[in-house]
Amino acid sequence: MMAFKKIVVAYDGSHDSEKALTTAANLAQSLAAEISLVSVVSEIPVAVSEGMDYSLWAANAENIYEKKVETAKKYCTGRHIEVHSKVLHGNPASEIINYARQEKADMIIAGTRGLGGFGQLLLGSVAHQLVTYSDIPVMIVK
Secondary structure (H helix, E strand, C coil), rough: CCCCCCEECCCCCCHHHHHHHHHHHHHHHHHEEECCCEEEECCCCCCHHCCCCCHHHHHHHHHHHHHHHHHHHHHHCCCCCCEEEEECCCCCCHHHHHHHCCCCCEEEEEEEECCCCCCCCCCCHHHHHHHHHHCCCCCEEE
């Protein structure tokens, strides 16, 4: 049986990522596992491609994600869970998978949909890509 001691949580502050965090925290407490929160500032958004300065947008987005992650970290530490965090840049699914591999994570937990919204039908595109391409077990929380 695989021991789940390191759990990566894809977190962007959305309702579904909050549910994923709660599930991960409950699991981490029962297994004495640690959580690594990861948020990803995705590739160039529509607003940037229409003339907005990318570096300005990316810096602002990173600041927003850092604040969201800090709130999530406080939730975990309040439950006496060891927690780490990282804000990355790039394709969300690829960055989450690569981060989980680097951290030697035992599991990735994500919500069905994040803040992306556009073009997501039954299962969010990031969640779908995580399930499809990760060689690390993935739990999708509804």
